[in-house]
Amino acid sequence: MDEWQAPEALPELELARMRVLKDLSEIAEKIPRDLWILGQRVYYLTDLGAATSAANLARKCGGRTHWWCTALAGYVHHARG
Numbered sequence: 001m002d003e004w005q006a007p008e009a010l011p012e013l014e015l016a017r018m019r020v021l022k023d024l025s026e027i028a029e030k031i032p033r034d035l036w037i038l039g040q041r042v043y044y045l046t047d048l049g050a051a052t053s054a055a056n057l058a059r060k061c062g063g064r065t066h067w068w069c070t071a072l073a074g075y076v077h078h079a080r081g
Contacts, residue, residue, distance in 0.1 A: 014048070058073040
């Protein structure tokens, strides 16, 4: 039995994800320690196949939010398989 594979994403969807990621990056400059924005950036980077960038972003958030950074890094590693 062949394993089911999801169809490839439409180019429009990829572009929309990249725009969202760009917007989130700009917002992160204005609100640098917002945990939700950080999580969304890590999610979209991972979703776009940029797991290394997502892991680097999760690693450098540090400080009082160490638990959140660890959770995000775990998410990226899980998504990588």
